[in-house]
Amino acid sequence: MTIRNLDALFKPDAIALVGGSDSDAIIARNLMKSGFKGPIMPVDSARWALEGAIAYRDIASLPLPPTLAVITRPLAETPELIRQLGERGVRAAVLVNETRGIPQNEREALFRAILDAAKPYLLRVLGPGSQGINVPLSNLNVSLNHQPLLPGQIAFISESGTIGQTALDIGNYYGFGFSHLIHLGDGLDVDLADILDYLAGDYRVRAILLYLEQIGDARKFMSAARRVARTKPVIVLKPHRYPEEPNDAVYDAAFRRAGLLRVEDSDELMQMVEVLKAAKLVNNDRLAILGNSSSMSLLATDTLYRFGGRLAQFSEATQEGLADLIESSTLPNPLDLGDQADDKDYSRALDFLLADPGVDGVLVIKTPSAFGKTTAVADTLIQRLAGSRRCIIASFPGPQTGAEARRRLLERQVPTYETARGAVQAFMRIVQYKRNQSLLMETPPSLPEEFTPDVAAAKAVIAKALAGGRHHLDEYETMQLLTAYGIPVAETLMARSPDEVAEAAARLNQSVALKIVSPDIAAKSQVGGVVRYLSTPDAAREAAIEMLAQLHGVAPAARVDGFVLQPMVARDGSYELTVGVRSGERFGPVIYFGQGGTEAEVIDDFAFGLPPLNMHLAREIMAQTRIYQRLRYSLLRRANLNALTLTLVKISQMIVDLDALVELHINPLWVNVRGVVALDARVQLVPANGIPRHLAIRPYPKALEEIIVLSNGRALQLRPVLPEDEPSLQALVSRASPEDLRRRFFQPIRELSHELAATLTQIDYDREMALVAADPGIPGKAGIYGIANLGADPDNDRAEYSIIVDRALMGLGLGNLLVRRIIAYARARGIGEIYGEVLQENKPMLQLSRTLGFAIHSDPDDPGLKHVMLKLHDVGLSAG
DSSP states (O other): OOOTTHHHHHSOSOEEEEOOSTTHHHHHHHHHHTTOOSOEEEEOTTOSEETTEEOBSSGGGOSSOOSEEEEOSOGGGHHHHHHHHHHTTOOEEEEOOOOTTSOHHHHHHHHHHHHHHHGGGTOEEEOSSOOEEEEGGGTEEEEOOSSOOOEEEEEEEESOHHHHHHHHHHHHHHTOOEEEEEEOTTOSSSOHHHHHHHHHTOTTOOEEEEEOSOOSOHHHHHHHHHHHHTTSOEEEEOOTTOTTOOOHHHHHHHHHHHTOEEESSHHHHHHHHHHGGGGGGOOSSEEEEEESOHHHHHHHHHHHHHTTOEEOOOOHHHHHHHGGGSOTTSOSSSEEOOTTOOHHHHHHHHHHHTTOTTOSEEEEEOOOOSSSOHHHHHHHHHHTTTTOOSEEEEEOOOTTTTHHHHHHHHHTTOOEESSHHHHHHHHHHHHHHHHHHHHHHOOOOOOSSOOOOOHHHHHHHHHHHHHTTOSEEOHHHHHHHHHHTTOOBOOOEEESSHHHHHHHHHHHTSOEEEEEEOTTOSOGGGGTOEEEEEOSHHHHHHHHHHHHHHHHHHOTTOOOOEEEEEEOOOOTTOEEEEEEEEEOGGGOEEEEEEEOSTTHHHHOOEEEEOSSOOHHHHHHHHTTSSHHHHHHHOSSSOOOHHHHHHHHHHHHHHHHHOTTEEEEEEEEEEEETTEEEEOOEEEEEOOTTSOOOOOSSOOOOGGGOEEEEOTTSOEEEEEEOOGGGHHHHHHHHHHSOHHHHHHHHSSOOSSOOHHHHHHHHSOOTTTEEEEEEEOSSSTTTSOEEEEEEEEEOTTSSEEEEEEEEOGGGTTTTHHHHHHHHHHHHHHHTTOOEEEEEEETTOHHHHHHHHHTTOEEEEETTEEEEEEEEEETTTOOOOOO
């Protein structure tokens, strides 16, 4: 990922229009009208001038080097043009040339040639096939759009030119402005992730809208999206059934994990920017519905339940206050004021609802009526905006009678809709957005138990299968694999023949289940390959013989490797679930969870998530399913949710550790109050020389773990930080003196807030690193005594570092060791320079910087501040 030279794309000083097509005049006209203040230089040997600007015969004839070039010439000419432009100092190019009609092989060869031509000059390329960019704040419009763009604070990035044109038209009609309108085209070089990284650092951009159809580099996208979503809303519109894409549920999981909000159509995409202004007022999904039509309120309730929301439960005080406003026989929520309600009735009801701590939002519905002016009710809402700490959303139906009220409310930025369905959907979008944001910031609980898998044993099972030319594990091997990762399984014995089946049944000495083992049979129960409740060894032998005969009749070509036997386990109120791993295509392996059993596919209650997982992320996947509500709230059939959540975390670790694992299906997984047990499972492998997997999110870099010994002999574990470390990091800060904290954070602080602690612990290992010195043990419970942070820019050229050490351990070499390790990590990642800021009074830190070879410079604007810099390619430091 890189934002190198993107300023040349979005803030150019001079522009060359390298043309020769019918679109040249449109682009030139748009650029002239945009008020661009730099030189505009057309390059076209067939013209004397273009829109009043003198045209030049060729690139060599340009009087000065342009920053940006716009190319409309045929794609076949582009590589040579890029080379010439690079020689003249151009740093970015927009390729508006058409790619349709060019054979696939020829197109791919031209794409490679364009990249090869641009690379020596670090020249960035947007397109080909782009319809251009429009940045009103830079007076820049090099696009094929036929309308001007109103300036605003919303960036729109689109993979479709027509969707971009539609957004422009909608924005102009409603007076909705944009900071950027960008059409990616083919995304040959500058892609979605690059632009997200760039816009993340632009303070003028308040929110980002995306229209996308597919994602090329999933890890790059996830890294950039997670970064920008921490600072500003990102709203996504994507078709659900784009050809040749993975299950759409995987995209949903990726967007949730990145903190993005997905919407359903272009209208909702535009509306949600304003709706999310109310997001800070919403903490949960409890909605109060207030209206003058019971029918409309019931329809709104249907929509609320359809989107997974809840009707708020009013407090006793609220119910007593509302008693004389509603019929005694009606439920308090939805609150029906009756069709004769006027603005005073709404006013009294709102006073109670907005003060109720059990209400997260209030939907106000005012249908056309002969009683009570619609505009008066709207004014009542407006009067309560300033003092309200609750989200207010309005539905004023009627294209004529509700129009003026809607206009007044929208002017005051109250989310307002003509239909109650649209209003409820908007509220639930806010709820979804807040939940997705919490995934980025919520501190996960520590693991309920220390979990150390036997990775060597698991790899040995897989290696044996691959050495035998198999791309799957049999059921016995699968149970060995699960056992290596601490997942409880039913006792499993392997038998190769009916006689061995009888011997195994005798050893188990209880009623057994018998299953056939065949690499050609995925659903054993559908071919008679599972028999339960076999109470004697002879019964087990006869069942095995009959099973072989039945399989031969149903699938004569199926290979049989033997049988497995398991003791019949009493279900004892257990829920039947399924968990596992499947391919998410370009997102790599994904984890799934849902209701299990033989009818699992028919029930279709699944949720997906991207590894790696912690306890909080695993619980969030489970919460997406219908069965989770039963697991969580049933009093008669209780489930051990900690054990179930930990099972997903263990499967996540399995994905990280075992490169050959492609698919894992555990069905059923029984869970009850005592824990979980896997009864049946299958595993698919990739050959050792197959295509390597690529996780969409870089996992915890376990290779960086080591034991260090301080000068007093005390041993600590040095490892990358984990989200679970937040409480221990806050404890470290609480032990520091006010002076130490001021030197580290450059301002007086008393404690480390959750927001700042989450930023320091919930990092993206693809672009950040933080090493902690901690006691051995479970993260979140083990003490932390020092932390060194490193944050790289998107280009990976420079990285800023910082450090804090427990005062009780100062003078023992811990600070020196932490900085050396972070330097070694930066060098290994290819970072060119690390830097930091140190207060002049912080003599120990300045002395450490000198010892390690940092250059130290004074800040010209602040005499009390020093800048320390270390060029890694100039200094050879040992990691020890």
